[in-house]
Amino acid sequence: MKILPSSLREKKRYIAFKVVTESGDPVDRKVLLDEIYFATQTLLGDTGSSEIGYRLMDFDGFRGILRVNHGAVELARAAIATVYVIKGTRAHIFISGVSGTIRAATEKYIVPENIASTNILSIQIRHGRMSGTAVREKGDEIDIVPDEREVLKRGNTRYLSLTSSDTVTNQQE
Incomplete structure (x- = not known):
């Protein structure tokens, strides 16, 4: 068939x-x-x-x-x-x-209610005009909830994600 x-x-x-x-x-x-x-x-x-x-x-x-x-x-x-x-x-x-x-x-x-705690949970991150709170670490990736909620609305997402290379370049600047 x-x-x-x-x-x-x-x-x-x-x-x-x-x-x-x-x-x-x-x-x-x-x-x-x-x-x-x-x-x-x-x-x-x-x-x-x-x-x-x-x-x-x-x-x-x-x-x-x-x-x-x-x-x-x-x-x-x-x-x-x-x-x-x-x-x-x-x-x-x-x-x-x-x-x-x-x-x-x-x-x-389906909102993730129980985010597993990590060693970076709730650490405030600032870079230039952007700032936010790190909420999850998974391998080389870090999920960040920006302080400015308009960024989330424009991107139609719940959080932003950074990799270890993003954070290394940010620390060198």
């Missing part, structure tokens, strides 16, 4: 969400999907469930990304909003946002 060309395939949307339970424990992937499918089946029936076309792309126990069909985003949001119990524990699913790609959903709506 041949694969459909991309121009004939149905478009997808990605829903970024966060699960909050009363106990605060992480949620199992399969249990979450079962609850979402049950809520969708109860609210929309067989035809409505088939229109949505759920697929859980990524989930870490608290946050995740759910793929749905382009025309069924509002149905999916309505069905997800009806989930109030997950495996006997009261829970709520907060939808952070909807995006056209996984990358955009991750960058815009």
Whole structure:
């Protein structure tokens, strides 16, 4: 059987969400999907469930990304909003946002809450007119949150990244 060309395939949307339970424990992937499918089946029936076309792309126990069909985003949001119990524990699913790609959903709506502490965490860096706070070190790279938030808006990003060669040249100047 041949694969459909991309121009004939149905478009997808990605829903970024966060699960909050009363106990605060992480949620199992399969249990979450079962609850979402049950809520969708109860609210929309067989035809409505088939229109949505759920697929859980990524989930870490608290946050995740759910793929749905382009025309069924509002149905999916309505069905997800009806989930109030997950495996006997009261829970709520907060939808952070909807995006056209996984990358955009991750960058815009899945905020890294627990940044691992490093030896440079929260060190103030200044160079010329630019200044910011180093928040993460990964190998030769340093992630910096600039003090001037307008830089982030113009670049449509959360932080700037420098390599060790950038910092060495800055120190020599």
